[in-house]
Amino acid sequence: MKYLKSLGVLVFVFLLAACSGLGSDWLAEKSDSSAVLKPASDQREYRYAELENGLKVMLISDAGADKAAASLDVNVGSRQDPRNYQGLAHFLEHMLFLGTEKYPEAGAYQAFITAHGGSHNAFTSFEHTNYFFDISADSLAPALDQFAQFFVAPLFNAEYVQREVNAVNSEYRARIRDDARRELSVFKAQVNQAHPFAKFSVGNLDTLQSANELALREQLLEFYRKNYSANIMTLTVIGRESLDELAAMVLPKFSDVKNRSRHLAPITEPLFTAGDLPRWVNIQPVQNRRSVSINFPVPDAEKYWHNKPLNYIGNILGHEGRGSLLSVLKARGWADSLSAGQSFDYQGGALFGVDVALTESGQKHVDEIVGLVYQSIAELRLKGVEAWRFEEQAGLAMQEFMFRAQPAAINEVVQLSMGLQRYPAQELLRGPYLMDEYRPELLAEFLAEMTPENSFISLVAPSVNADIEIPRYQVNYGVREVTADQLTALIPMSTEGLDLPAKNNFIASDFALKKGDGSVGPKLLADAPLELWLNTDDIFELPKGRVYLLLESEEVVADADRRAKSDLWLRMVKDQLNELAYPAQLAGLDFDVSVGWRGIQISVGGFNQKQGELLRELLTVLKKPEWQQDRFERLKAQRLRQFENAARQSPYQQVVAELPRMLNLENPGLKAHEAATKAATIAAVADHAQAVMGQLHLRMMVDGNFSEGDARSLAEVVTTTLPTATERRSPSQFISHLAVGTAVREIDAEHDDSAVLLYVQSAVKGLQARVAMGLSAQMLSADFYHQLRTQKQLGYVVSASVYPQREVAGMIFLVQSPVMDPASVQAEINAYIQQWLKTGVDEASFEKHKAGLLLRLAEQPENLWDAASRHWQDLLDDYLKFNSRDLLVQALTDLSYADWLAVTQRDLGAGQRALLVYNAGKWPQSQPKGKPSGEPARFKEALPFYRFE
Template sequence: MRYLKSAFLLVLVFQFSACTWLDSAKEPVVVAKPLSDQREYRYTELPNGLKVLLISDAGADKAAASLDVNVGSRQDPENYQGLAHFLEHMLFLGTEKYPEAGAYQAFITAHGGSHNAFTSFEDTNYFFDISADSLEPALDQFAQFFVGPLFNAEYVGREVKAVNSEYRARIKDDRRRELAVFKSQVNPAHPFAKFSVGNLQTLHSSDEQALREQLLAFYQKNYSANIMSLTVIGRESLDALEAMVLPKFAGVKNQQRELTSIAEPLFKSEDLPRWINIEPVQNRRALSVNFPVADAQPHWRSKPLNYIGNILGHEGEGSLLSLLKAKGWADSLSAGESLSYQGGAMFGIEVALTEAGLKHTDEIVALIYQSIAQLRDGGVERWRFAEQAGLAIQGFMFRAQPAPINDVVQLSMALQKYPAAEVMRAPFLMDDYQPKLLTEFLAAMRPENSFITLVAPGLETNIEVPRYQVAYSKRPVTAAELAALRPGVSGQLSLPAKNKFVASDFSLKAGEGDGKPVQIADASLELWLNTDDVFELPKGRLYLLLSSAQASGDVAALAKTEMWLRMVKDELNELTYPAQLAGLDFDIGVDWRGIEISIGGFNQKQGELLEQILAALKQPVWQESRFARLKAQRLRQFENAARQSPYRQLIGELPRLLNRQTPSLTAHEAATRNLTMPVVAAHVSEVLKSLQLRMLLDGNFDRQEALGLAAVANKVLPQSQGGQVPLQHISHLPAGVSLRELPAEHDDSAALLYLQSAQTGKQARVAMGLTAQILSADFYHQLRTRKQLGYVVSASVYPQREVGGLIFLVQSSVVDSATLQKEINSYLKDWLQGGIDEATFEQHKAGLIKRLGEQPENLWESAGRHWQDLLENYSGFDSRDLLVAALTDLSYTDWLAAVKRDLAADSQRGLLIYAAGKWPAARPQGEVIDSGDQFKAKLPAYSFK
């Protein structure tokens, strides 16, 4: 065994911190990295001021890059709000060196990659990943966005409509609506007050020439190399990466852009305290109390807002959430930094209210103030800071490496905030305990400095923010009211106790075998073990399947099991929250197989956590008030599902039409509404009599530990003899297109066309997957960029076990659903007639083979793959190998025949799910489905164990 004990770890951490901070520009920067990170790092700064972090990962299957510009909606001109976001859209539409719009996207997709960008208040970030051997040409195209973009005039009108479609698509998103109200309340002189998304009006779409001139001026002023940071991950050596990357970005112009902190206060002194009531679209009740505070970023080694948020947001015994749940007033609570910018920040506490809690909002606000006062008066203690600091640094030192595309985004943004040597460790580091600083931040969190928001249906409102059609009102907070809200003295709240789940043993177990799980024959249940020797982390993932046909055999059983598991998770919350803080997560869910439990994190304490979970599962505390609260919460979720964005509703409806075991929303809601606690308790007793157990331990576990954990599971939940084996049934669609309308409450129309392969098996699956890869970028370019049908446009593969399928999805604010169907079918007809030559086929085939052959990025992905294979009965853990073999054997002729068979209009086997939006009279073509459950019941089905 290899040992790394905690005492040695802490010495190592802080010694390493001292020796890696290099101030001299002449010496190389040594980047602090996690213990298990074998990659090599190099930081450099180009002559133009652009900051670059290069990461060499010799074994990488994927390369990735992200460039962050320290400019966002904050810099939007007052009379062109949304311009930074519009620029982000326009940047992808051709450069001097690569003038063809859509070429970059097509190249990335053809080589197994993905790409995107986002605009925030102070940053715009562009990123991609790609097959590792295609980094250089992808990077060459990527760099040209910042060297020689064209901003072609012909795309200005189209892309401003895309921005407007994005705005329209989320006009009923409650978070966007609440943000719009908040922006209307802040100091108008503060740049956060601006409308960051943009639309046809704010971007003056009627004058395209003026808009393009504004765009060019904004780019030339703000896209300056000295406020850019770039991160690149590749398999090449650091020297090779430097030779590849630096020349490509040397041409980015340095406009000597200087950024200063925002001097204007977020709120004027007379604006606070303020109480706002907002009417939501969804059935949502939330109370939040926010406080403008000083900028915490300069204190990143102390992290005052992290410390405060960790304590106020604690969910253990004696916490604010625990008290609110006991009173029946809250479902959940979160606390932390809610806004951060150069010059200031906000700290907020948000409570998800029950219906009863809505009647006690003043008391809840008073309890929030009380919890802050309690922390200020007795919670600023060195041992609490040390505990948080230790957990944070453990999280860093044993960090599971993210996927490259996520890693480069995080690091490119971190380069804007932290010294290069600390770019990885800084978000975790808390090595500077400053009690006076903590007290100063807590002093700002006083009732007089509060911005309070209450969101709930039925609130009286008399003001509107027209842009998002959101109604709100201001509730006066007089001196007398403020006095009434002030905290009293109460012993109901207490500060968190010391965390008993903190790991102390980081020894690594010796791996055996070939990196695949092996079955342990003499275990008390079906037990599989993979002792990891690749990622070298003192962590692991435990999976436990309680297989039972009774758990979800019909919609009534499913609803009962769901409520049972919700009761268990809620009961466990106080006990297990400290475990989550200490790096242990868990989940419990139900599907057609039965009940699935997963535990992940440091392996040392997983046995203790498993015992608590299983004990609560076997004998829940049957409490009527908890049952009523959780049932009401579940019913709200059903109600709100019908108020999501149209495209989300369509995606959610598809598995309900394809999978026999997935009930309709209506049936599921009705079954839940009829539940009583005695009925659920009786159901639990029956399910516990019919369990078959299957366990996988993947990570830092050895054989003895695995046998012990299996014995715990079988002791608490003994297996039954025999029992019915659950099967999964997937609808075998008939020839033609079946039509399902969803009554989405939104002006936009939307259409989702799902096409099912006429054949089953791996070759049919990979044929569909290859088709999706070949046409997805072009489908997006034609329907979104060229025709401007909507912001949400995508084509993707949708396999269900051995049943191949494709999805074509569009949400539109400009045409009806019948037109969307015609446009999708017209695209497919043109695409089939245009043909795909064999060379293109082979290029994409090679790219997909590489993608399927990619090794897991981290321990969690590896364990997840193994578990999925085990569930789907690939005991050789070779599902991807089998897909690669099928794809390797797929000829151009066979693929083309399959494509014509499955995509041609006269031979489709499909589902067209749509939302009419503001065009209720428009009806797409197809056989109407009146009842999803009846539709499935009449069809034959593919069955899988």
């Protein structure tokens, strides 16, 4: 392609993975044609194999990996649910974890994964069910042996049928007020009811006919026998073993998965039948939010995966730069954000959508907004299908592929197992990025489907007319009568300011790798006029990096008033920068500006070549924003809606969010923060910004593909743009030191479920307490989940996890329950903890878990961004040797069984220092035991605190 050639110094080198013959009878064939195209920076080895049973496998050898991971994808989901057992695929996903013939103990798999430093999960979608885990690299073989048995000989024990169908029902009820699910239920009611997407995919007690356990289990077994077939399964495994060792470890374990020759034909039923469109529905949300979505049914685009026509169209319509649809809508005060692209796809069809987040003014002009969307599509159809645009998009996508930072192993295996269902093995890595042929006629075909008469419009807003109810999600909606002619008439006479995107000037062209001086870790280059640190990466070998900058100031979050003003100031900055920064983001650059207890944190990341340009623009706007009243009012209203909507989230989300407000001095209570935001004026925010900028101390880290000269040049951008730095006056972080006993904080979530979060804080600060708490959390988390969720069926949301803050150790126990009041949930949590302490953990178990946690703490960064983030966090926490993890490893190494037992008995036993945050749900009279805390500010004022600088 012409564009790729024009990049000059960029050489697209593909390495073929090693692919030796296996000589094993479970392989259908062995051939060098199975080599995987990969970026030159990817040092892993790949091997594709297809077993005799038809199961497709990708093995990935990563010799330096600390974590191994695996994912198996079944090309089956809620699409295959029987009409009279809707939610069955999801229910099966739950049941598969509860024992196999070889490993019959329910919960044993979860306990093994947790004990060896790993995590696990699964999900069910319309056409896929995916199971995955990660684990310490030396424990892959036994974990895979248990994992494989899910697909060879699961038990589906009758004793767990009712328990797990209750869990599915709890999951449904936990999200009954989730707006995304409510809106989806309205959409499902509008589509062709003969289409399988119309079915209720989550399932509940009614749709799964839970009253007849015997029949439900038989349906479950039949579904598994029919659909869980090796020929529609794909498996990806990452391990540090060689490819031959991985093949010998993995392939025999999955060779016994039965091939039932399952054939999946495309769906022939249309998503909408003739005469269904155009259609407009109005939906009342739970949260105070407004949006309009315009969706168009289009043909299945999967066979065009190497052209990606819908990506091309979505990239232009969803552009946020000057002249874009979003730019025009923001200028008129009608929108906060916009997205465009493929919103749903299945075997046989797809949906393409444009979604606009509206302001209150935008809701009043929604007809004009819909008309502008139609006009934008018409303009794209008329003059936007151009070769140079396609080549620019294709080139950027290929840059992204060639210099991709490897995601965490658990995320990688999920992406790749699903990708094996879609792409040829050779293109598994490159396939999601490939745009190799400009086909204007293909783009025209898809654009021809995006017409007013072929559109489905949904307006979500609190005040819309909605006289139809869907009881399952307690959602009201209404249908607005509209004809194709009426929609066409919405196209505005004036489209002033609307234009197609210009050429992108942020595209990188220099991909040379910089060499460091051989030193390990960041080094200090200067301490005035700013503190400057540099780490030149020599591990990941990518032409990328990240610049961190801290504008340290005590004024930023000194109280709720100043925190609210800081927040509004930075929102003004980001909104003003959006048009400029969006092309940079498309070209592989990103930025963030955020408020923290230390001051204002800024980061710029991506290809290192043009970071200086973006950083200068960012700091210029930060120092002197355009103080536009209209923009301020729009962003302030958006922020106030967020406060309002925080009280309408799921109960478990609200109790988790309340915890740092109760513990950290710099985090104001929700009401105080909201009141301060309401009171803020543009003049007060501008004065506050000027005051902050007048007394800064600057700390900067340049991490990645940067030389010393690069770091000093970037530092010069900062010092020539921002005011002269002051002497360092470090802000302090204050963390409440809880008293013995239980303080109780009630929040009022608008939900019938109860939710209880019990936070237990260690009696003393220090690394010993941190590692002891971390070890306890690892030991009991899987069992806590199994006992309270699976055995006692308290609810879908059940977890126990460590919650450290600096050197203050803590642990949280969380339950959201549709069946039990908060006082009883509290009693169950405390009873579990005391029973666990009473039963005890023997020294052998302690040593096993300790070894697993040591491996987890010693894990090296998985990618460039992880490494840079660790360095920056250590700098902020004043670990100037960048050894925080080493110190934790040493503390854990030194922790004896006797020491751990003493710390655990002290902190989790009768002398607990605890804070309990709860929602009463439908049990308003239920009162958990403890002393009422009062509002966050008052609670924190009455307590001593730990101080960190």
